[in-house]
Each structure stands twice: as C-alpha cells, then as structure tokens.
Amino acid sequence: PVRKAVFPVAGLGTRLLPATKAMPKEMLTLVDRPLIQHVVEEAKQAGIEEFIFVTSSGKTLIEDHFDRDHQLLATLEARGKKELVQLALDTEIPLGKLLVTRQHTPLGLGHAVWCARDIVGNEPFAVILPDEIVLHSIGCLSQLMNVYQEQGGNVVALMDVPRAMIKNYGAIAGESVGGNTLSITQMVEKPDPAEAPSTMSITGRYILQPQIFDHLAKNKKGAGGEIQLTDAMQELLEEQKFSGVLFDGKRYDCGHKLGFIEANIAFALDRNDMRGDVIGLLETYLKQAKP
Numbered sequence: 170p171v172r173k174a175v176f177p178v179a180g181l182g183t184r185l186l187p188a189t190k191a192m193p194k195e196m197l198t199l200v201d202r203p204l205i206q207h208v209v210e211e212a213k214q215a216g217i218e219e220f221i222f223v224t225s226s227g228k229t230l231i232e233d234h235f236d237r238d239h240q241l242l243a244t245l246e247a248r249g250k251k252e253l254v255q256l257a258l259d260t261e262i263p264l265g266k267l268l269v270t271r272q273h274t275p276l277g278l279g280h281a282v283w284c285a286r287d288i289v290g291n292e293p294f295a296v297i298l299p300d301e302i303v304l305h306s307i308g309c310l311s312q313l314m315n316v317y318q319e320q321g322g323n324v325v326a327l328m329d330v331p332r333a334m335i336k337n338y339g340a341i342a343g344e345s346v347g348g349n350t351l352s353i354t355q356m357v358e359k360p361d362p363a364e365a366p367s368t369m370s371i372t373g374r375y376i377l378q379p380q381i382f383d384h385l386a387k388n389k390k391g392a393g394g395e396i397q398l399t400d401a402m403q404e405l406l407e408e409q410k411f412s413g414v415l416f417d418g419k420r421y422d423c424g425h426k427l428g429f430i431e432a433n434i435a436f437a438l439d440r441n442d443m444r445g446d447v448i449g450l451l452e453t454y455l456k457q458a459k460p
C-alpha cells in the first residue's frame with residue numbers, strides 16, 4: 170500500500186506576486202479552502218495516511234492550517250456553530266501524521282522530493298504538486314492508485330497539451346496498454362516542442378518507488394539548471410516499470426493568475442450550493458463587460 174504523500178511546498182510563488190509576498194501560494198483560496206487543503210483532501214480520498222510537507226522559511230501557516238485551533242473551536246462551540254466546528258475539525262491531520270522537512274535552497278523539484286527521503290523511508294509513496302488542482306469526482310491520485318494496484322511499479326498522471334505548451338512540462342513517450350493507461354518508454358523535462366517525444370505532459374501526481382532517491386541523490390542538474398524529478402524518473406525507467414494515466418477530469422494550473430481565476434470559476438460552478446448564484450454573477454458581468 171501507498172501510505173505516504175510528499176507535498177513540495179517550498180516554492181516562492183513569484184508568478185502570483187504580490188499575493189504571495191507574505192502568504193504561501195499554497196494558502197491562497199480556491200472557492201472556500203486553501204489550495205493545499207484541496208490536495209490533502211485528494212490524498213485522503215486516495216487512502217494516504219501520512220502527509221509530508223517539504224517547506225521553506227515563511228511557510229509555517231501551512232502547518233497551522235492542519236493543526237487544531239483550540240481558541241477557534243471554543244468560540245464556535247460557545248456560539249453553537251456546530252457546522253463550522255465540523256468544518257474546522259475536518260481540516261485536521263491526525264496527530265503524528267503531519268511531517269515537515271525543509272528545503273532551504275530552491276534547487277528544483279527533484280531536490281525537494283529528495284529532502285523527504287528519510288521520512289518516506291523504504292516504501293512506495295505519492296508526490297502531489299499543489300499548484301495543479303484536478304476537478305473530478307474521483308480524485309486524480311485515486312485514479313493513479315487504481316492503476317498502481319494492477320500494474321505496480323511507478324505511475325504518473327498524464328495530460329495531452331498543445332505542442333507549443335509542452336516546453337513547460339515533463340513530456341513522455343509511451344505505448345497504450347489499454348483503457349487510459351500507457352507504458353512509458355521515455356521521459357524528458359521541458360523539451361523543445363519540435364523535439365518533444367509526444368504532446369503528453371506529466372501532471373503533478375506521481376506514485377514512486379523509493380529507489381527514486383538513489384537517483385535523486387546524484388544531484389544532477391537538468392532543465393533550467395535545476396535538479397529535476399523527471400530526470401531521476403528517466404534513470405529509474407531503466408530498472409523499473411513506469412505507467413502513465415490519462416486521467417479523467419480537468420486540470421487547473423493555479424500557479425499563475427489567469428489559471429487561478431479560471432479554477433475559482435470552475436470550482437464554484439461545480440458546487441451545488443453556489444452554482445446558481447455564480448451563474449447570475451457571471452451573466453451580470455458579461456453583460457457589462459466591454460471586450
């Protein structure tokens with residue numbers, strides 16, 4: 170079983186400045202909860218029991234969000250706000266199951282994951298990038314878990330993108346093994362669109378075997394001068410199987426302004442308790458808007 174998930178949350182979030190000057194980008198709100206809560210809920214749905222945050226200075230709000238706030242609970246209870254008490258309790262990660270390690274220098278995603286090596290230990294684990302939020306009733310990580318139960322090895326989430334966009338992602342080559350699953354034969358980080366092996370991009374959900382740490386430990390720099398997770402996965406591919414899952418659902422990139430606005434609209438429209446009001450608002454603004 171995959172019990173542990175690593176959340177790399179050390180990044181500066183410069184594309185969302187000034188919002189992220191003092192506030193971790195993972196704490197920005199998507200409808201009514203921070204981005205990080207959306208992905209922790211996705212991990213819980215997939216059966217994850219231990220939550221490992223790779224943080225950096227200025228990110229302690231993330232830990233606080235999943236901790237118990239006694240004063241808040243006492244106030245809400247005194248006011249008889251039972252539903253709000255439950256909402257606050259639902260954010261909690263059980264005692265001893267929230268673990269934090271630091272990445273003191275931003276050397277890349279591969280390096281961030283490597284910082285969690287001792288907490289993960291010798292077992293398979295998930296990696297979830299909180300910038301990317303997938304809207305679907307079956308969480309993206311649950312979909313990867315289903316493939317993992319059948320195939321074992323390593324599993325990554327995939328999404329087709331326009332060729333010009335592939336330079337922003339890890340790209341793969343692979344062969345279909347039926348359904349929405351591929352057997353991966355090559356992975357390359359941020360390829361030139363003309364040379365990309367396909368237009369299938371790696372989305373920020375992974376299930377990895379612990380041997381990935383042997384490759385990450387080499388600290389090799391790749392695209393952008395960073396230690397890339399994709400490069401370590403490409404090395405591990407010579408020893409172990411990698412499956413790719415063209416997941417059901419739509420991915421929203423909340424790491425930049427327009428993506429964040431789009432995600433807020435989409436997630437609000439997906440809420441039964443908000444859809445009608447939000448449609449009304451959108452209609453009003455569309456009527457007033459000048460192109």
Ligand code: G1P
Binds near residue numbers: 301337338372
């Ligand atoms: C990272 C990974 C890349 C992946 C992407 C998904 O890139 O290195 O392989 O496709 O996340 O968002 P980053 O967005 O950190 O540049």
